[in-house]
Amino acid sequence: MPNNVDLFWQYLPTSNSTALAITLCLATIICFVVFTRELTPLRNVPGPFLASLSNIWLFRQTKTFQRPLIDMELHKRYGPIVRIGPKEVMVSSPSSLKTIYGAGSAFKKADWYIAVTDCGWGGPDRLSLLGEKNMEKYRLQRRNLGPAYTVDAVKDYEENLDSILEQNINTMREQSGTAYDLDNFLNFFTSDCLSGLTLGTSKSLLKSQVDDGTIGGIHHAWMYMHVVGFFPLIHRANTAFKVLMTSPTIISFQKCVRACIPAILRRVDDEQGNPNPYKFQMDLISNRLSNKPTESSLKPPKDVLDKLLHLQLTRPTLKDKDHWIQSMALTNFGAGVETTAITIGFLIDNIISHPGCQQKVHAEIDQAHRDGELPAGKVLKVRDIQDHLPYLNACLKESMRLHSVVGMPLPRAVPEGGVTLEGYMIPAGTTVGINSWVLGRDKSLYSEDAEEWRPERWLEYSSEKLKQLESYNFSFGAGARSCPGKHLAQAIYLKAIPMLFDHFEWRFRDSTPEKKIQCTFSTRYVGLMVQWKERKTAVEHD
Numbered sequence: 001m002p003n004n005v006d007l008f009w010q011y012l013p014t015s016n017s018t019a020l021a022i023t024l025c026l027a028t029i030i031c032f033v034v035f036t037r038e039l040t041p042l043r044n045v046p047g048p049f050l051a052s053l054s055n056i057w058l059f060r061q062t063k064t065f066q067r068p069l070i071d072m073e074l075h076k077r078y079g080p081i082v083r084i085g086p087k088e089v090m091v092s093s094p095s096s097l098k099t100i101y102g103a104g105s106a107f108k109k110a111d112w113y114i115a116v117t118d119c120g121w122g123g124p125d126r127l128s129l130l131g132e133k134n135m136e137k138y139r140l141q142r143r144n145l146g147p148a149y150t151v152d153a154v155k156d157y158e159e160n161l162d163s164i165l166e167q168n169i170n171t172m173r174e175q176s177g178t179a180y181d182l183d184n185f186l187n188f189f190t191s192d193c194l195s196g197l198t199l200g201t202s203k204s205l206l207k208s209q210v211d212d213g214t215i216g217g218i219h220h221a222w223m224y225m226h227v228v229g230f231f232p233l234i235h236r237a238n239t240a241f242k243v244l245m246t247s248p249t250i251i252s253f254q255k256c257v258r259a260c261i262p263a264i265l266r267r268v269d270d271e272q273g274n275p276n277p278y279k280f281q282m283d284l285i286s287n288r289l290s291n292k293p294t295e296s297s298l299k300p301p302k303d304v305l306d307k308l309l310h311l312q313l314t315r316p317t318l319k320d321k322d323h324w325i326q327s328m329a330l331t332n333f334g335a336g337v338e339t340t341a342i343t344i345g346f347l348i349d350n351i352i353s354h355p356g357c358q359q360k361v362h363a364e365i366d367q368a369h370r371d372g373e374l375p376a377g378k379v380l381k382v383r384d385i386q387d388h389l390p391y392l393n394a395c396l397k398e399s400m401r402l403h404s405v406v407g408m409p410l411p412r413a414v415p416e417g418g419v420t421l422e423g424y425m426i427p428a429g430t431t432v433g434i435n436s437w438v439l440g441r442d443k444s445l446y447s448e449d450a451e452e453w454r455p456e457r458w459l460e461y462s463s464e465k466l467k468q469l470e471s472y473n474f475s476f477g478a479g480a481r482s483c484p485g486k487h488l489a490q491a492i493y494l495k496a497i498p499m500l501f502d503h504f505e506w507r508f509r510d511s512t513p514e515k516k517i518q519c520t521f522s523t524r525y526v527g528l529m530v531q532w533k534e535r536k537t538a539v540e541h542d
């Protein structure tokens with residue numbers, strides 16, 4: 001009876017050249033596996049086998065748009081450090097947060113961010129804060145434009161925000177009882193608010209319920225960057241061909257890319273419905289750039305663009321930089337609309353999902369009205385939620401902890417000399433990152449019930465503990481590359497949230513709503529239908 005070895009030889013090809021080809025193939029595969037997986041200090045880092053061989057594994061995971069859930073599962077399975085690419089690991093401990101992102105850290109943004117930029121095709125002097133890798137240029141831009149985004153600067157724009165918020169609440173009164181997709185509705189809401197803050201006026205998207213292309217454009221841009229980021233070369237080539245191949249007769253390279261990775265670009269295609277997503281904003285910005293204030297006509301700034309133009313007048317670095325001013329103003333939309341909408345959306349979802357929570361929120365607001373702490377019928381101040389609505393504020397913190405806006409690790413490159421993370425030596429050049437969804441559920445920070453929704457925890461913590469937790473708050477990033485738009489976003493959601501619960505009672509349209517997240521860097525619910533109805537205010541109750 002032939003044994004297994006005999007059978008093996010029996011089926012081997014007889015021709016010498018075929019045998020040689022097979023041997024060469026096998027040898028190449030073995031060399032490739034040994035080289036990419038084993039001949040690196042990362043060989044002992046646990047993780048899925050296929051992930052250690054090529055970025056395709058990570059690309060495929062990312063393409064599901066479920067990174068927060070996938071990353072949480074991976075950490076549960078493999079521990080505080082997981083190898084998710086041949087040269088990429090993901091870590092989870094709070095101490096790693098300080099090492100990678102802390103003040104003075106030498107970890108630069110990784111190559112994933114190349115897909116956020118135009119690869120220099122718009123000229124070397126472009127402003128693209130999120131993707132900028134040249135730290136000298138980045139610091140120069142942020143130092144000069146940053147003053148338009150401080151807490152004090154934002155106070156100057158609040159009047160515009162207040163009138164948009166009032167308009168939005170009135171519009172919502174008219175729409176009472178109608179069912180809306182929560183994410184869509186809030187994108188309209190925040191787009192109007194950011195427009196008021198940035199340009200002093202809005203296109204009233206919430207009222208018209210029609211996207212002028214801006215919201216779709218932002219969404220598709222993030223979707224593209226989120227996935228193509230793993231293949232910077234594709235992005236570079238794509239950008240180059242987009243610029244070079246303007247002739248309609250030449251088959252654009254973009255089309256080839258589309259054919260190769262249809263899942264991403266099928267959605268990008270939709271964008272073509274509106275070739276100029278920022279038209280409304282661009283027209284206003286161009287108009288004001290051609291009618292700039294002079295020293296003698298200078299008035300106190302009323303919106304971000306005003307403030308940027310003031311800065312331009314006083315800072316020589318900004319003298320010939322109209323394109324920086326334009327890009328910075330547009331960044332408020334690209335980086336602010338979805339992120340702020342998602343922050344409010346997750347909170348609304350959490351409050352309606354947890355029985356009794358909305359009643360508590362309403363009771364707290366009503367009591368604050370009765371105690372005279374909140375003026376009835378007026379837009380609240382940014383600090384009101386912190387000072388007078390502790391339970392609602394605790395719900396917000398709990399929501400941001402469990403459902404952070406950014407749902408993938410913020411990728412950074414390990415600097416020269418390497419680093420030790422979670423007990424493993426990680427060589428220079430490796431991409432490392434922490435996912436906020438994982439850190440927000442860290443048991444060493446939030447105790448054993450870290451996975452549960454329990455807003456009361458924020459009312460129980462000592463001030464020391466609160467301070468410690470604040471230092472691990474990753475919602476707006478951390479260190480030198482943390483979010484410059486934080487105060488702008490906070491002005492919107494800290495004012496809007498109490499109003500949305502003061503004036504309305506919320507419910508899901510369906511008794512058992514389907515909750516499907518979609519992570520395109522930012523993470524939202526898709527297709528979650530909600531309704532609101534106007535409620536009597538405390539004064540009307542009494």
Ligand code: HEM
Nearest residue numbers: 129130332335336339340405410475476477481483485489
């Ligand atoms: C609730 C709303 C917001 C959240 C949760 C948020 C979150 C974040 C996070 C986590 C980062 C770090 C990204 C990274 O390290 O790659 C970031 C960066 C950034 N954000 Fe925001 N953001 C919000 C609103 C805004 C707004 C309104 C603006 C408008 C100016 C803005 C502009 C930016 C920019 C330009 C960066 C890049 C900074 C850098 O790379 O150094 N964000 N944001």
